[in-house]
Amino acid sequence: MPISPNQGSTGGGTTVTITGTNLAGATAVHFGTKLGTITANTPTSVTVISPSGTGTVNVTVTTPGGTSNPLPFFYVGAPFKSSLSPVTGPTAGGDTVTITGTGLSTATSVAFGAASAAPTVINDSQLTVTVPAGAAAGSVGVSVTTAGGTNNGLSYTYVDAPTVTSLTPTAGPTSGGTGVTITGTQLTTTQSVSFGGAPAPFDVINDTTISAVTPPGPAGAVDVTVVTTGGAATAAGAFTYTAGPGI
Numbered sequence: 001m002p003i004s005p006n007q008g009s010t011g012g013g014t015t016v017t018i019t020g021t022n023l024a025g026a027t028a029v030h031f032g033t034k035l036g037t038i039t040a041n042t043p044t045s046v047t048v049i050s051p052s053g054t055g056t057v058n059v060t061v062t063t064p065g066g067t068s069n070p071l072p073f074f075y076v077g078a079p080f081k082s083s084l085s086p087v088t089g090p091t092a093g094g095d096t097v098t099i100t101g102t103g104l105s106t107a108t109s110v111a112f113g114a115a116s117a118a119p120t121v122i123n124d125s126q127l128t129v130t131v132p133a134g135a136a137a138g139s140v141g142v143s144v145t146t147a148g149g150t151n152n153g154l155s156y157t158y159v160d161a162p163t164v165t166s167l168t169p170t171a172g173p174t175s176g177g178t179g180v181t182i183t184g185t186q187l188t189t190t191q192s193v194s195f196g197g198a199p200a201p202f203d204v205i206n207d208t209t210i211s212a213v214t215p216p217g218p219a220g221a222v223d224v225t226v227v228t229t230g231g232a233a234t235a236a237g238a239f240t241y242t243a244g245p246g247i
Helices: none
Strands: 007-009 015-019 028-031 037-042 045-049 056-063 071-076 080-085 088-090 096-102 109-112 115-117 120-123 126-130 138-146 149-159 163-168 171-173 179-185 190-195 198-200 202-206 209-213 220-228 231-242
Touching: 015 056, 080 138, 080 149, 096 138, 163 220, 163 231, 179 220, 190 202, 190 209
Parallel strands: 007 071, 088 149, 171 231
Antiparallel strands: 015 045, 028 056, 037 045, 056 071, 080 096, 096 126, 109 115, 109 138, 120 126, 138 149, 163 179, 179 209, 190 198, 190 220, 202 209, 220 231
16 A cells, blocks of 8 residues: 655645555544544545654554555654855856755755756755746745755845946056956956956956956957856957057
């Protein structure tokens, strides 16, 4: 006589289906010493809502013909989440987030606000999940659903992709060392700035301004790329390296 699922929340409320023979007219389904709530019954199945409980209990079905053999049912506690990393990412989604805690081994979904994704369970204390696209930039609650229930308490911040609108100045020597002001939008979470692929030291002034110093580069126009937690923005040929005079 199979039971599905064979585990559920310690708080009860799990819909469980028991299949077998001669089950018509079921009068009681016991989970240990507690009664479940029967919601459907046929000669080959009984659907019941589990009561609250802990540990492993025996489930039996009672009909006018007697009581069935017992089947084990495992009560699972609600998950506990201690951290997630990273805590920000692009509004388009796609980043992989690691969530740590306890009771995660039966996780079936992770919700980021109104959007959900199926996780990859590493073990009882860790899972990874690909972040779904967000509705808009901003913070959303993160909840994990397991056989033991759903737990909230963490947040994730969606960040819009950056833009680069201008550079001042737009030219400097091939030896580098030119201080450049980069203006744009969504620059607060800037992680790197590069000129022609070469990394440049930088400081974030505010969400629309970055101060950078050019690295050495070959003569000619190069792309300037800003990478943030929201994505990357490239200003094509925005800075020109100028060779010094030679005699």
